Amino acid sequence: MTIAPLAPRRVALVEDDEDLARSTAQLLRLAGFEVELFAAAPPALAALTADWPGVVVSDVRMPHVSGIDLFRQLHERDPELPVVLVTGHGDIEMAVQMLKAGAWDFLTKPFAPDTLIAAVTRAATARGLTLENRRLRAMAQDTDAPVFLGESPAIRRLREMIPVLANADIDLFIEGETGTGKDLFARLVHRAGKRARQRFLPIACAAMPEALSEPLFAASGLAEPGLAAAHRGTLYLDDVDRAPAHLQERLLPFVEQRALRHRGEATPIDVRVISTSQDAADGPPPSLLPPLFYRLAAMRLRIPPLRERREDIGSLFARFAGDAASRMGRELPPVTAPVRTMLERHDWPGNLRELANFAEQFVLGLGEPSPTPSAARHKGLTERVDAFERDEIVAAVQAAGGEIGAAIRSLDLPRKTFYYKVNKHGIDLGALRRKD
Structure with a gap:
C-alpha cells in the first residue's frame, strides 16, 4: 500500500x-x-x-x-x-x-x-x-499480510518466486544493500522447500579471522560444528563478497565438490548454498574471486532498496509499528505530519532495519523528527505562528497534567478562544490527557 x-x-x-x-x-x-x-x-x-x-x-x-x-x-x-x-x-x-x-x-x-x-x-x-x-x-492488525511485505513490482515478483526457488534446489546469489531483507528472503526460501526440516546454517563471512574459519571445514563427523552441520540443509554465506581471501580460497573447492576433506578422505555434504552480496554489478563483485562467484551464482537475485520502492514504505512501517506496539504492550499512536513527512521524503539508507528502528521509536513516542533550522526558516510567517500556537497549547495542557481549566488559565485565554484554536490546529485533547 x-x-x-x-x-x-x-x-x-x-x-x-x-x-x-x-x-x-x-x-x-x-x-x-x-x-x-x-x-x-x-x-x-x-x-x-x-x-x-x-x-x-x-x-x-x-x-x-x-x-x-x-x-x-x-x-x-x-x-x-x-x-x-x-x-x-x-x-x-x-x-x-x-x-x-x-x-x-x-x-x-x-x-x-x-x-x-x-x-x-x-x-x-x-x-x-x-x-x-x-x-x-x-x-x-492484518495478520494475514505476507511476511515478505510489499506491493511494488520487484517485491511481488520476488515473493512469487519463493515457492518456485524453494524446490528448485539451485544455489542463489542475492544482491542488495544492507538491511534490504536478504536474510529474510533466504530463510523464506529455505522454509518453503524440502530442506525445511534440516538446518539453515548462517555464516557471517565478512572479516572472519583465519583461526575461526579453520573449524568450519572440519570433517571428522557430520555431528561436528562447521559446514558439516548444514548436511541436507541450507548453507547461508552472508556478505560473501566481503569474505577475506583465505576464506574464499577454502570455500572454492567446497562449493565445487560439495565435500569436506579430512586426512585425504572426502566426506560428501548435501547442501544448498545461498550467498549474499552488498554489491550489485554486471559481473562478479570486485572483491570476490570470479571462479567462486560463478559457482555460487547459479541464479542471481536483487532486492531493491527502499528508496526504489517507496510505495512499500507505508505498509512496512505499519507492520513494524504494529509488531512493536504488540511487543511493548502499548497502543499505536497517531501519525503526525512530521512523521508522515519523514516517511515520504527520507531516503532510508539503512533500509528495513532503519525503518524498523524508526517504527519502534514512534511507538515509544520518540519518533517525532525535528525540522532542520533551514526548513524552519523557509516556512511562511503564518505557518510559524500556527506552529508556535499549537506547541504552546500542547505544552500548557501537558504541564497541567491534562487539566484543561488549568491550561486555559496558564495561557490567559478566554475559554472560547482556547477551544477555537484547539480545533483550528487539530489538537487531540483526549490523546494528551491519555498520555498524561
Missing part, C-alpha cells in the same frame, strides 16, 4: 445559493481542490461515506435540513470528518457550540478568500493524517 497524499484535495461544498456556490467552487478549484457541489444537505449525506477523503464546507442556513443538522449527522457517521460551517449571521454563541461539538471551523460571510483557503487547507491536511492513521492501524 502506498503512502496516500498528506492532504486530500477534495471538498464537498454544500450551498443552496447557486451564484455563491459557483464562485466559491471556482475559488477552491483555483487553489488546487477538486470540488463536488451539493445544492442541499440530503444529497450530500447520501454521497459522503465515513471514510470520505476530503473536507466538507457547508452553509448553515438552508431549507429543510440546515448545515448544523448536516454537521451533526456527518459527525455521528465519522467524528473525524472536518466540517467548515459558513453563515451570513454572526452568531458567536452558535459558532462556539459547534466548535465544541467538533466542527473544524466557523466562517462568517462575507469571508476573505484567503481565510477560506487556509481553513480548508488545514482541514485537508488533518484529514489526510486521520485516514493514514486508519490505514496504519488496519495494516498493523
Whole structure:
C-alpha cells in the first residue's frame, strides 16, 4: 500500500445559493481542490461515506435540513470528518457550540478568500493524517499480510518466486544493500522447500579471522560444528563478497565438490548454498574471486532498496509499528505530519532495519523528527505562528497534567478562544490527557 497524499484535495461544498456556490467552487478549484457541489444537505449525506477523503464546507442556513443538522449527522457517521460551517449571521454563541461539538471551523460571510483557503487547507491536511492513521492501524492488525511485505513490482515478483526457488534446489546469489531483507528472503526460501526440516546454517563471512574459519571445514563427523552441520540443509554465506581471501580460497573447492576433506578422505555434504552480496554489478563483485562467484551464482537475485520502492514504505512501517506496539504492550499512536513527512521524503539508507528502528521509536513516542533550522526558516510567517500556537497549547495542557481549566488559565485565554484554536490546529485533547 502506498503512502496516500498528506492532504486530500477534495471538498464537498454544500450551498443552496447557486451564484455563491459557483464562485466559491471556482475559488477552491483555483487553489488546487477538486470540488463536488451539493445544492442541499440530503444529497450530500447520501454521497459522503465515513471514510470520505476530503473536507466538507457547508452553509448553515438552508431549507429543510440546515448545515448544523448536516454537521451533526456527518459527525455521528465519522467524528473525524472536518466540517467548515459558513453563515451570513454572526452568531458567536452558535459558532462556539459547534466548535465544541467538533466542527473544524466557523466562517462568517462575507469571508476573505484567503481565510477560506487556509481553513480548508488545514482541514485537508488533518484529514489526510486521520485516514493514514486508519490505514496504519488496519495494516498493523492484518495478520494475514505476507511476511515478505510489499506491493511494488520487484517485491511481488520476488515473493512469487519463493515457492518456485524453494524446490528448485539451485544455489542463489542475492544482491542488495544492507538491511534490504536478504536474510529474510533466504530463510523464506529455505522454509518453503524440502530442506525445511534440516538446518539453515548462517555464516557471517565478512572479516572472519583465519583461526575461526579453520573449524568450519572440519570433517571428522557430520555431528561436528562447521559446514558439516548444514548436511541436507541450507548453507547461508552472508556478505560473501566481503569474505577475506583465505576464506574464499577454502570455500572454492567446497562449493565445487560439495565435500569436506579430512586426512585425504572426502566426506560428501548435501547442501544448498545461498550467498549474499552488498554489491550489485554486471559481473562478479570486485572483491570476490570470479571462479567462486560463478559457482555460487547459479541464479542471481536483487532486492531493491527502499528508496526504489517507496510505495512499500507505508505498509512496512505499519507492520513494524504494529509488531512493536504488540511487543511493548502499548497502543499505536497517531501519525503526525512530521512523521508522515519523514516517511515520504527520507531516503532510508539503512533500509528495513532503519525503518524498523524508526517504527519502534514512534511507538515509544520518540519518533517525532525535528525540522532542520533551514526548513524552519523557509516556512511562511503564518505557518510559524500556527506552529508556535499549537506547541504552546500542547505544552500548557501537558504541564497541567491534562487539566484543561488549568491550561486555559496558564495561557490567559478566554475559554472560547482556547477551544477555537484547539480545533483550528487539530489538537487531540483526549490523546494528551491519555498520555498524561
